[in-house]
Amino acid sequence: MQIVVDLTRCQGYAQCVFLAPEVFELHGEEALLYNPAVPDDQLDRVRQAATACPVQAILLGKEVSAGAR
Amino acid sequence: MPDDLREGRIVIVGASLAGLRAAETLREEGFTGSLTVIGDEPHPPYDRPPLSKQVLLGRMAADSAALPMRRDPDAEWRLGVRATGLDPVGKQVLLADGESVTYDRLLIATGTRARPWPNADEAALDGVFTLRTRDDAGRLTKRLAAGPRRVLVIGGGFTGSEIASACRERGIEVTLAERGPGPLVGALGGTLSMLAAGLQRAHGVDLRCGVTVTALRGNGRFTGADLSDGSRIDADVCVVAMGAVRNTEWLAEAGLAAGPRGVACDAGCRAFNMYGIVTDDVFVAGDAARFPHPLFEYQMLSLEHWGNAVTQAEVAAHNMVSPEPARRPHLAVPVFWSSQFGLNIKSVGVPTFSDQVVIAQGSLDERRLVAVYGYRGRITAAVTVDMAKWLEYYQGLIETAAPFPPGPGAADGRPLVAAFPVPSNVPDPKGLFHGPTVALTGHLPDRRLTVVRPAD
Structure with a gap:
């Protein structure tokens, strides 16, 4: 599974960093x-992070598979 | 073309962020016809912002940034083949492999590419890079990991500054050469450029402003560069970060209003033809689009912003499957971000559409601030440095054309730090190595058709 964070929307509440520190980190403030x-073993934590994000900026989903129709 | 806009054949040219989000939105809006997405890179849609940040820092692999789908758009993906032409009469997209794809409605989302170093022989030297694609990022990261003595970055825009930041964080010596008076000046003006310049020097960047690079040197392998002030930089890696070129050449014979500034379209993302007449079946979204924005005097905006690619793609897709009365305008206020040297820089509105700027919160010394930009007495933009939570507030002021400068207490109850607004010093982009992120060009004649609420 892949994530993308809408950093246009992100305000740095850092809930994701607390919930899934192996995936998210703050660089500076x-x-x-x-x-x-x-990684598969982080999926549950990332789902929690996506749910907890105060501005709902985290999208979790599958990538486009090549040759897909 | 079928009467029902939810049927038929839709082709999207461009398989990056805008192309993917448009494809998903078409299905969300009930499109049941055939959908083809054409992309010149062999990879499925991936996210570009991490390439100049996490990837260069070595925190993630360049090939791991695939974009997640919101839903499977049930599309045929033709990846690794470039669109070379458009036949608007026969309604066909011509492909580099000699095939063609027929459409009823077309979305142009071909985006931009890195502006190459103008001297092809010098650009071909081993060690000279540009950074736009994931393959670019993979190659550059590998070279940075090998521990070069010095990296020369040409261009002090956001990408060049982020590259310099990543190099310094990896402990690599960096020289950044910018033709203009300072880094980021083309996008943010003079005041924040001073902050950016101080930041770069504090982090050990050898910053050279007001100079041009006159030649790249090397015999097969890049060894250094000559600057216009007579100095010479010895380096073994050079990154050319001189902005982007819009991918519109393939439309040269298409009869559309397409050129170096993008494909002109109306606020509903419908492309104009070369006579300025709006088309019904060709739409455009993302970095390749040029569209009028009412908040900025209907000037045609070309935005190289992640958020604009998403929102414009959604509007374009909606309008492609909606009859006239149900169509929507693309009126989103531009927002972008950059992280460099440990700071988070975010912008709302159009900072280059300004004549004055004032620091409304924080200060340059703290490296934590909100700069508010005004044009003829109203607020047109705000830039936050490590104060992103304030961005929405200022967006509201921009959307309501609130007076500039913002009154004391407009934000957090404190008096304005800099009591007097100063000129925003947005330079003529011609004098810069890096293009401005927002290009303002010309007017549209139909401004009377849109109602704008006065500020008072």
Whole structure:
């Protein structure tokens, strides 16, 4: 599974950093860095983070598979 | 074309963020016909912002930034093949492999590419890079990991500054050369450019402003560059970050209002033809689009913003499957962000559409502030540095054309830090290595057709 964070919307509440620190990290005070490819063992934590995000900026989903129709 | 807009054949040219979000939206809006997405890169849609940040820092692999789907758009993906032409009469997109794809309605979402170094021989030197695609990022990251003595970054826009930031964080010596008076000046004007310049120097960037790079040197392998002030930079990696070129050349024979500034369209994302007549079946979204925005005197905006690619794609897709009365305008206020040297910079509105700027909260010394931009007495933009939570508030002021400067207490009850607004010093983009993120060009004649609520 992949994630993308809408950083247009992100306000640096950092709920995701507390809930899934292996995927999300703050760089400085409020710049968010994250790993778009979610390891399987982090999926539950990332789902919680997506739910908890106060501005609902985290999208979790499958990537387009090549050759898909 | 079928009478029912939810049927028929839709082709999207461009398989990046705008193309993907448009495809999803078409299905969300009930489109049941055939959908084809054409992309010149061989990869499924991926996210570009991490390429100049997490990827260069070595925190994630360049090939792991695939975009998640909101829903499967049930599309045929023709990836790795470039669209080379458009036949608007026969309604066909011509492809580089000699095939063609027929459409009833077309969405142009071909975006931009990195502006190359103008001297092809010098650009071909081993060690000279641009950064736009995930393949670019993979190659550059590998070279940074090998521990170069010095990296030369040409261009002090957002991408160039982010590259310099990543290099310094990796402990690599960096020289950044910018033709204009300072980094980020083209997008943010003089005041925040001072902050950016101080930030870069404090982090050890060898910042050279007001100079041009006259030649890249090397014999097969890049070894350094000559600057217009007579100095020479010895470096083994060069990143050309001189802004973007819009991918519109393939439309040269299409009869559309397409050129270096993008494809002109109306506020509903319908492309104009070369006579300025709006088309019914060709739409455009994302970095390739040029559209009029009422908040900015209907000037045609070309935005290279992640958020604009999403919202404009959604509007375009909606209008592609909706009859005239149900169509929507693309009126989103532009927002973008950049993270560099540990700071989070966000912008709302159009900072280049300004004549004055005032620091409304925080200060340059704290490196934490809100700069508010005004044009002829109304607020047109705000930029936050590590104060992103305030962005929405200022967006509201921009949308309601609130007076500039914002009154004392407009934000957090404190008096304005800088009591007097100063000129925003947005330079002529011609004098910069980096293009402005927002380009303002010309007017549209139909402004009387849109109602704008006065500020009072």
